[in-house]
Amino acid sequence: MNYEEELKRLNEYQREAVLDESDACIVNANVGSGKTTVLISKILYLHHAKNVSYRNMIVLTFTNKAANEIKERLTGADSGVQAEDLEGFGTFHSVALHFLKNRLPVEKMGYTRDFLVIEPEEELDIALHIIQEEKLSIKYKNRLKKRLEQAMAVRTEEQMKPGYKDDLFRLVQLLREEKIRQNKMSFLDLLQNVNDLLDDSGTEPKWIIIDEVQDSDSLQLDFIDKLKRDGTRLFAVGDPNQVIYSWRGSTLNVVYALKHKYAARELSLPVNYRSSSSILEAARCFLQNGGSLTGVREPGSKIVVKNQYNPFNEACYLADKIQELHSAGVPYKEIAIFYRLQNQSQIFEDVFQKNGIPYEVSLKKTIRDIPVLNWVIKLLRFSVNPNDLSSGIYVLSNQDYGERIREKEAAKLVRGQSEKQSGLLADMQEFAARCAGIQSVDELYDYFGFDRYIKPTAATYREDKESIRTLLDIIIAYGKEKQMTFLEGLTDFLNSSALYGVNILQKDISSSTDSVKLMTLHASKGLEFSHVFITGVNYGLIPLQTKGMEEEEEERRLFFVGITRAKDYLELSYYTNPEHYRAMAGESRYIRMIPPRLIRDDAVRTTEVSLQELKKQIQAARAEGEKAEAGSGNPEAGNRMMENQETKNQETKNQEAIQRENIRRVSHKKYGIGTVLREDEMMIEAEFENYGMKEFMKAFSELEYL
Structure with a gap:
């Protein structure tokens, strides 16, 4: 990769940051300003122009994805960069793990290096x-x-x-x-222990480079401080307007604290290249920490605001909208739907699946979510670490898999306090000595004889067997890719899966897959899409109900992050009937904070009154009209009233007969054929196969009686 070509593509602000050689430099990077480009250009400049070895750099990120993106850019074709050159590149926890495994005397704390x-x-x-x-x-x-x-x-x-x-x-x-x-360490232990041991270490990197520094908590700041010796320079990039993890310990004053602690030079990346100027102007309404938000793009389309009746109606609308966009040439992967809570994704998943729309859900799931794999992972953990008593006890006493013995008896067996024999325990205890040369899934599967423990007669046998073999295949491939021995690769995999999870559930997103992306606002950070739909902008969802000003400000920053993921098209929606106990009907104040001139009032957007209030209003209006006619002295009006009442009575009798016989059927273009459960002058309720009960206003129902 030619760093000189990279420098030519940078604007003046980006170039100044890359060329800066201050003892400490903090860069305030506005959203969409090319932060990742600057980080990679900085690393390349230091390596090629200043002859700083990659091994003398510590590059810290907050997600494995960000770390991998940087590594992939540096290890491209003909780069000559080896994986071991970048061992100091990764998340705070993965770099701490590397130090504890390879550089620091963990024995002082009572651990061994294979923890x-x-x-x-x-x-x-x-x-x-x-x-x-x-x-x-x-x-x-x-x-x-x-x-x-x-x-x-x-x-x-x-x-x-x-x-x-x-x-x-x-x-x-x-x-x-x-x-x-x-011989175990938790996430917290990794940082606490590395901070304690770095005092006794000769580790002195020439450069520390930090991405998303605003998300640092106190332990991570201590880690930075321990690494920064007299000869070490610091380059950190962050945006205080994107602090959305205060519940994890990050604070708003990180940039300020670092600046004053190290007398750092402060630079900025003010130019946004991502979003249209209309989207940026709306985003400015939610800025909290000053600074400009300058864009270079044209205004583009206005922000669309829609009032949907409920989440199901919106999912059906979005299915049609997405198909239209795709037919017009928009790739599925450029379309994203954001929501506040993870459980809001299910309705979109169901509707998109029925409509043949490819989608991926960003959902942090681990192997623990599949019972048989949770059991297998604990079996493997005990096999490589016989001190892991809790895993061994779990494996033997699990009531769905394994030998299904009582927990007390399992504890005695694992601790060597019982004369009884266990074949599974013996296999686990002898694993390291007998399985160092394993090369295939079949060898590993047959060694433990998993078929005996997942019970071929069980209803879940086939599914469990497939899940186990898939996991073992991932483990074998992991070790080979890392060029490790089988046992080294297995241990490294177990640690990696604890830190990052394993994408065996297909619940993570890939930017290269052509599919619609579904995710929470938190998960959207660091991503960008041409078309973004933010759903459920009702008070109680966006924003959530908060206990104080700090939480409220973080909700605003989170909404800011969501808005600024959009490049060309942004649509906000809220519900008349949110169907969520937290949420109130009607648009939240966040929509009202956006200047009206930036908003396109879509035809779907209706009054904010609830459905029950709407019924009452219509009924009151009809009653008032009838009263006025009756009081006018017009005989024909009186006759019409009597006729109307008779008609109503007859309709009521007919409806009751229909309900008794339960034979009235209707057709809907989305839901198919349904059975009428209840109806009156205004409303109709019907049950549809696969969709359940739905209630419609007759005037807008699009139902056809069969």
């Missing part, structure tokens, strides 16, 4: 087991995960704010000891 990384859920399982064994008094166990995180983030009980009088800190101490005994 395994565990997910928060597994750490919680160990904590609950300790509570039971030690008979600890712990209040509010439903909030134990959060309380543990807070307690483990400090070193002494005195540092904690006054709280509940229970055995929490005793639990924290026992949990730390048990993790060392089982």
Whole structure:
């Protein structure tokens, strides 16, 4: 990759950032301003123009995807860059893991270098087991995960704010000891331990380069500080307007703190190349931290605002809209639908599947979500780490797979306190000695004899077997790709899967796949699409109901992130009937914050009153008209009233007869054939196969009676 050609393509602001050689430089990068381009150009410039080895750089990102994007750009054809040259490139946790595995004396803490990384859920399982064994008094166990995180983030009980009088800190101490005994580290342990051990390390990189620095929490800032020695330079890029993870510990003052701690030079990337000027002008309404948001593109189309009746109606509308866009030449992969809560995706998935629209859902799922694979992973974890007692006990005592023995008996077996024999336990304990040379899925599958433990007579046998073989295939391929021995590759895979999950559920998105992307606003960060639909802009969803100003401000920043993913077309929608207990009917104030001149009032957008209110208004208007006619003294009016009443009575009788006989059928172009359940003058309710019960206003129902 020619760094000189890269420099020529940069604007003056980007070039200044790349060429800067200050001891510390903080770059405020506006959304869509080419942040990733600047980071990669900076790395190339340092390597090729300043002869800084990649091995003397630490490049920190907040997602594995961002780290891989940088690595792929550097390891292109004929680059000569090897994977080991980029071992200091990755997420904070993966770089910390590399240091602990390869550079730091973890033995001082009681660990061995083959320790395994565990997910928060597994750490919680160990904590609950300790509570039971030690008979600890712990209040509010439903909030134990959060309380543990807070307690483990400090070193002494005195540092904690006054709280509940229970055995929490005793639990924290026992949990730390048990993790060392089982040779395991949690995500939090990775950063705490690397920070403790870096004091004794000769590690001194020449450059630290950080992406999305505004998302750093206190432990990550400590990590940066430990790495930055006297001869180390710091280059960090971030945008305070995109702080959307305060619940994870990130804070608004990170950029300010770094600037003053290291007397950093502050630069900016003010020019947005992504979005039309109309979209940018709307986004400015949600800026909170000053700075300009300058664009170079034409205004483009106005922002469309639609009032949909409910999520199902919107999903049907979007199915038609997407097909129209695709027919007009818009690739599916350039279309994205955002929502606030993950469970909002299901209705879109159902409707798109029925309409043949390819889609992908961005959903962080792990192997734990497939029971048989959760069992297999724990089996493999115990096989490579016999100190992992909790995994061994789980494997033997699981009531769906394995030998299905009682937990107490399993604990005795794993701890060597029972004279009974277990074939599965023996296979796991002998695994490292007997399976170092495994090369294929069949060898690994047959070694454990998985067919015996997933029961060929079980209803889920075929599905379970396929899932296991798929996972084993991923493991074998992973080790070969990394050019590791089988056991090294397996251990590395187990740690990687704990950090990032495994895409075995097909619940992650790929920018190269031509499919519509469905995701939460949080998941949209760092992405861009030509057409963006943000759904459910009702108070209670966007924004969520908040407890204070800080949460409210973060909701605004999150909406800002969603808006600025759109390049050409942005559509916002809200519901008359949100069908969500959190949400209120009608548009949220976020829509009203956008200047009306930027909005195209679509015909679908209607009054904000609820359906029940609409019924009452129509009924009141009819009653008022009839009253006026009756009071006019006009005999014909009186006759019409009587005729109308008789007609109503007859209609009521007819409807009751229809309901009793349950034979009235209707046809709808979207839902197909349905059975009428109830109807009156204004409304009709029908049940459709595959879609369930739907209620329509007769005037707009598009129903045909059969």
